[in-house]
Amino acid sequence: MKFFSELRRRNVIRTLVAYLGIAWLVLQVVSVVFPILNLSPLTGTFITVLLIVGFPVVFYLSWYFEITSEGIKRTAEDTSEPVKPLGKMRWLGLAVIVLGSMFLGYQIYGQIKADMAKSREGTDMVKRAESIAVMPFRDLSPDQDQAYLAEGIAEELTGLLGQLPNLTVASFGSALKLSEQGLTPVDAARRLGVQTILSGSVRSIGDRLKLRLELIDSGNGHTLWTDNIQRKLSDVFAIETEIGRSVVNLLQDNYLQAGEVTNSAKTSSTDAYVIYLKGREQYRKQTTESLKQARKYFEQAIAIDPEYALAYVGLADAILMLSKDILRFGILEPEIASQLAEQNLAKAFVRQADIPLAYAIQGKVFELQQKPDETLAAYDKAISLNPNLAIAHMWRYLELKRQNRYAESLQALEKAYQLDPVSIATMFNRAVEMTKHGQLAQAKLLFSQLIRDFPESPMGHQGLAGITFQNGELAQSLLHWKTALDISPENITFQHSYLDVLFQLNITDQPMSAVMMKEYKTTSLLVSGQYNELFKQMEFQLAAQPDDPWLQFEAAWYQLLVGEQSKGIKLATKSYKGFSEVELYAMPYCSPGIEIAWAMQQSERQQEAQTIINRCDKQVSEAQHNGITNNIYTYLSARIAALNGDNSLAIEQLDKAVKKGWREWWTDKDPLFTRLKDNPEFQHISQQISQDLALQRAKAKELLNL
Known part of the structure; x- marks a missing residue:
């Protein structure tokens, strides 16, 4: 009041x-x-x-x-x-x-x-959505010869939308793959995990460009918005920014005015742009021949417009992919490829300093140059400019993994998979990490999906070969390695892995190339029981290269398995000083460190041996903390327990490893278990491994008609 x-x-x-x-x-x-x-x-x-x-x-x-x-x-x-x-x-x-x-x-x-x-x-918010994928536009040209333009504009829109705030944009590569499989936009959206899909068609006649656009709700398949655009082809960059702005204004509870969305990586030459898109079309095919053609197109685009920054980026990318590397397409030496790529990136940065892909490629160049800090900084810069650039997240995962920053690397991998779920690289690496963490059923499903999505790729079979081997299903593993080899017969990794399983099963009568016979001669002699010839070979090699620590350790290992332990102990301890710390404690076996520690124990060098054992034990604990529980780490735990004198724990861990699929034929000969040789439980486990190997050998011969 x-x-x-x-x-x-x-x-x-x-x-x-x-x-x-x-x-x-x-x-x-x-x-x-x-x-x-x-x-x-x-x-x-x-x-x-x-x-x-x-x-x-x-x-x-x-x-x-x-x-x-x-x-x-x-x-x-x-x-x-x-x-x-x-x-x-x-x-x-x-x-x-x-x-x-x-x-x-x-x-x-x-x-x-x-x-x-x-x-x-006409862009009143029709749906509150935070994710979108741009499907490849349909080519409506009379001769159906403008796919490069239809797909290129869709790819450019994906990159443009990826740089806008508060919007998750699926990788164009995944969208393209699902489109090639004939999935409807709604089914593709659900596979990509996005709420909306932008699809459309493109037709170019002379200098006129006609686009029809459709924004679809992936939840119910309803069309949220359509638009028809007819402009000059030279206005394509303005069209792309206009579409990008309209999409954001339709889906987000904010408003971007004209001029707030810009396409900085543009050219004043329509011809240069068309040639650039043809280069991108060839690049997406990911073969040596197509990458060489892409390189030519990018060079032609630069010749037409020397100020076209994105063409320099494309050229750097193509050159880098043509370097000789197990993951690339192999016609250029890595040093030359990185130097050429760096030169073209420098030209791109001078003309346009904010192209996200340029920084991602720069990171890859730094990786080849072994500059880890600069590598991560470049990837981080690329992601800051385009948080949806899946390849930057993927490469960042690989680099973090190399630097043993495991938890961070997994976060980067998950982001890459979220953005690019239908990619060979992301599917393969995600399934590999699942395998490491004991999620074998989920990993098997993902590798199988990879095979369905990319039947021309051997990577799914490679993954299944690893899972079945880890499960102790060596016959199935051999079959998958054989299938991978049939797809990519010159892949050295597949050749080695296939032969490793053959020798594991003691199937030594299969033909090998002269090169492989030379590389696997000692292994063949070991498995077939020709020990005298094996030791003669090793003595000859040691005489030729007396200071090679790896050769010393290999000779030591053969002696410890089937020869004179005193010679093996002497050679193993001699090799110790020749290894770097990284080499000594290489995981997942912590080898050759763990074997050298045993040899040191026999030589009364207890303190040095315990230092190595403790380091291996710490690395096992770190792996377990990160969720890695495969049989190799369990077997390593058994060896560590044996070296520490805990026979009961050693038997327990060895039994767990076998139940998880450990089937190495030399387990009963492992010198680190010398104290357990007379233990009935150890003998039972060894017999179990031998019986299962015999069963797998018979299955393998039946499956592959060996």
């Missing part, structure tokens, strides 16, 4: 009523006069908002002042006291209210302005 009494005493209510009356009158004038004068509706909106936010300011002023016939006077705080000037705190309060009202008015006006612009442009 006291508050209302003060309102009456200070004449606040009378002032506010007068203000509201004036405001109503002003709004009536605005509603009548502004349409006649054809003034912008925003002017009326501005006046309305100004009147609304002025209300609290008038209220505050009317509390402390009143308008009289003698002018504006200060209202007394109390009728019994004289009138005092308004204090600093009261003026500060007025300033706060004025600023707050102005801020509120700015927000209200901005939102109304954005809503009006959306309505005017």
Whole structure:
């Protein structure tokens, strides 16, 4: 009651009523006069908002002042006291209210302005969505010869949308693969895990470009928005930015004005752009021949427009992919490829410094140059410019993994898989990590999906070969390696892995090339029991290369398995100083360190041996902490327990390893288990391995007609 009494005493209510009356009158004038004068509706909106936010300011002023016939006077705080000037705190309060009202008015006006612009442009928010994929556009040209243009524009839009805030954009590579499989946009969206799909068609006649666009809700398949665009081909970059802005304004509760979305990597030459898109078409085929053709196209685009930054980036990328590396396409030496790529990237950066792909490729160049810190910095820069650049996340995963930053690497891999779930690299590496973590059923499903998605790739069979080997299913593993070899017969890794399983099964009568026979001669002699010939071979090699630590260790291992332990111990301890720390503790076997530790124990070098054992034990603990539980780590735990004299734990861990699929034929000969040789439980486990190997050998011969 006291508050209302003060309102009456200070004449606040009378002032506010007068203000509201004036405001109503002003709004009536605005509603009548502004349409006649054809003034912008925003002017009326501005006046309305100004009147609304002025209300609290008038209220505050009317509390402390009143308008009289003698002018504006200060209202007394109390009728019994004289009138005092308004204090600093009261003026500060007025300033706060004025600023707050102005801020509120700015927000209200901005939102109304954005809503009006959306309505005017036909881009009122039709769905709140945070993810999208751009499907390859259909080629509607009469001769069906413009796929490079249709796919190229869709790929460029994917990159453009990926740089815009608050939007997850699936990789164009995954979208392209699903389109090639004939999936509908809705089915593709569900596979990609996105809420919306942008699809369309492209037709170019002369210098005219016609696009039809359709935005689809993947949840129910309903069309949210369509548009038809007909412009000159030279306006393609403006078209792409216009589409990008419209999509964001349709899906997000904000408004991007014209000019806020830009395509910085553009060219003034339509011909250069067309040639560049032809290069991208060849690049996506990912063969040595297509990459060589892509390189030519990018060079032609640069010849037409030497200022075309993106063409330099494409050229650097193609050159890098042509380097001789197990994961690349092998016609250029890595040093030359990295140097050429670096030169072209430098030209791109001079012309345009904010192309995300350029930084990702720069990271790969740094990787070839063995500059780990610069590598990660480049990948991070690429991701900061385009958080949806899947290849940058994928390469970052590989680099973090190389630097033993395992938890971070898994996060990068998961992001890469989220953005690019239908990619050989992401599917393969994700399934490999699942295998390491004991998620064999899930890994098997993903490798099988990889085979269905990419039947021409051997990588799915390679993954299944690894899983079946780890499960102890050596016959199936051999079959998968054989299938991988049939797809890629010159792959050295597949050749070695196939032969490794053959020797594991003691199948030594299969033909090998001269090169492979030379590389596997000692292994063949070992498995077939020709020990005297084996030791003669090793003595000859040691005489030829007496300072090679790996050769010393190999000879030591053969002696420890089937020869004279004293010679093996001497050779193993001799090799110790020749290894770097990284080489000594190589996981998952922690070998050759763990074998050398045993040899040191036999040589009364207990302290040195224990240092190595502790380091291996620590690495096993770290792996277990990261969720890695495969049979190799379990077998290593058994060896560590044996070296520490805990025979009971060693038997327990060895039994677990065998149950997980450990089937190495030399287990009963392992010198690290010398103290267990007479243990009945150890003998039972060894017999179990031998029996299962015999069973797998018979299955393999039946499956492969050996």
